[in-house]
Amino acid sequence: MSVGVEIIPVEGLPEVRPGDDVAALLAPKLAQLGARGGDVVAVTQKIVSKAEGRVVPEGEGRTAWAERESRRIVARRGDLVIAETRHGFVCANAGVDASNVAPGFLTLLPEDPDGSAESIRKGMEQSLGVSVGVVVTDTFGRTWRRGVVNVAIGCAGLPAVLDLRGTRDHEGKDLEATIVALADEVAAASGLVMGKASHVPAAIVRGVRADAPASPASELVRPPEEDLFRESPLLSISARRTIRAFGPGAVPREAVEEAVRAACTAPAPHHTRPWAFTALDGEPAKRALLAAMAAAWREDLERDGVSEDVIARRIDRSDAVLGTAPVLIVPWIRFRGAHRYEDEERA
Numbered sequence: 001m002s003v004g005v006e007i008i009p010v011e012g013l014p015e016v017r018p019g020d021d022v023a024a025l026l027a028p029k030l031a032q033l034g035a036r037g038g039d040v041v042a043v044t045q046k047i048v049s050k051a052e053g054r055v056v057p058e059g060e061g062r063t064a065w066a067e068r069e070s071r072r073i074v075a076r077r078g079d080l081v082i083a084e085t086r087h088g089f090v091c092a093n094a095g096v097d098a099s100n101v102a103p104g105f106l107t108l109l110p111e112d113p114d115g116s117a118e119s120i121r122k123g124m125e126q127s128l129g130v131s132v133g134v135v136v137t138d139t140f141g142r143t144w145r146r147g148v149v150n151v152a153i154g155c156a157g158l159p160a161v162l163d164l165r166g167t168r169d170h171e172g173k174d175l176e177a178t179i180v181a182l183a184d185e186v187a188a189a190s191g192l193v194m195g196k197a198s199h200v201p202a203a204i205v206r207g208v209r210a211d212a213p214a215s216p217a218s219e220l221v222r223p224p225e226e227d228l229f230r231e232s233p234l235l236s237i238s239a240r241r242t243i244r245a246f247g248p249g250a251v252p253r254e255a256v257e258e259a260v261r262a263a264c265t266a267p268a269p270h271h272t273r274p275w276a277f278t279a280l281d282g283e284p285a286k287r288a289l290l291a292a293m294a295a296a297w298r299e300d301l302e303r304d305g306v307s308e309d310v311i312a313r314r315i316d317r318s319d320a321v322l323g324t325a326p327v328l329i330v331p332w333i334r335f336r337g338a339h340r341y342e343d344e345e346r347a
Helices: 022-032 045-051 062-068 113-128 182-190 233-238 253-263 283-303 308-322
Strands: 006-010 040-044 055-057 070-077 080-085 090-092 105-107 133-142 145-156 202-206 275-280 328-333
Touching: 006 022, 022 040, 022 045, 022 113, 022 202, 040 045, 040 113, 040 182, 045 105, 045 113, 045 133, 045 145, 062 070, 062 080, 090 133, 113 133, 113 145, 133 182, 145 182, 182 202, 253 275, 253 328, 275 283, 283 308, 283 328
Parallel strands: 040 133
Antiparallel strands: 006 202, 040 202, 055 105, 070 080, 080 090, 133 145, 275 328
């Protein structure tokens, strides 16, 4: 991949309106700038959304529109909503934006940003007679970092990601996990000459070379099963359900200790911590505990008049879960150090 990159702003575009052909608007400007085969044209989401009619009355407000455009709400703080869009992007207000649009209106993200990029690419190829790549960009915030940066939400004519796994670095070491977000790098570079306040809605990024087939920006979205930060902690706790199956292998001791530390943060009276925990990971100890629990549970249910078949089903369901758990953490209440009261009500 070439290391020499040139970024050329595309200026002087007219105001884009619903139904406009973005490729037709860009082509004359690109021709004046000497667009070449292999160039990548970065285009702001805003003009694509306007051309595709994704401008809506503000109505009930941006938050209401953000909820409509969301697949999932990740977090909230005041009026700010961090949401996952139908495309899989996680961003502020599901990409709903009030900038660079008439008062009382909002723009929504394109329905199919990759399709938009491909349509623009084909249109410019027909007009210019050269093949260019297209990246549709938007500005996203980043977790744990201040400021926004241009990212790719649509891509055509170049690989959105470069999978370098299996290649070697300059020291000869095998790369095991390196996947480069090429389309995001192009988008970020274009942001140096584009911006909400600069009235530069497009840029040519020249010198990008990649020996890989073209791929869409949808490949940049991390699959849920690979996402370590899928849910906010509060949402994870409030939506918790009984675990029905466990993965293979032992549970690391540090994971058990972290779980116990989290449990110890529960509120307790008078600044005490009246709990103790026992972690059982040996099969004999786990079987003995579950047998004792089943016997006590059976006794309680029989006393309540529950039929034998119902008792058996309940114990079997419990054993099917707890019996396969790699570790059982047993909480205990310790009365040592507890406050003593003379009256019966508080004792």
